[in-house]
Amino acid sequence: YATGHRKGVDAQGCGPGMWINSELIHFAIRNGFRVAMNGMLFATGNWKSYMVRLHRESCEMMGEKCATTMVVLLSPALLVSYPCLDEIFEGLENKMEFIVLRCDHISSSTKEWWPLPDKKRRDMKQRHAFMLKRKTVVDFLAQENTIPPPGETILTAPS
Structure with a gap:
């Protein structure tokens, strides 16, 4: 997720994306899903530790479980966040x-x-290298079905 920080409104590193992410984690846990890892669990500056958990071979070498599913919060903030681009690319790879x-x-x-x-x-x-990575992620997101479909958002779609 990208926080979508709003200057003068949110604390540094925070924003609507963080709230949505937190709500989704709580929803998943309440409904019996395990949420073993999330970018929010890693301190600022420790982002590369999170990236290692997205890389299957590294996890296998460390004897750790690797993430198997990535939830992407599609927003304008995500589409300009270079760390999010890297995370999605790593997930695709x-x-x-x-x-x-x-x-x-x-x-x-x-x-x-x-x-x-x-x-x-x-x-x-x-x-x-950047444009090839970007193309992979953009092509994927442009054709991927979203929940809800275009025209609605998870905040506006009827339940």
């Missing part, structure tokens, strides 16, 4: 199952999703 929840209305123009960062524009190798 490791053949995870995905549940994509539409949390907000998003641009249908995929050109606006994860723009090429200025620092990656200068180096051709970095630029190509």
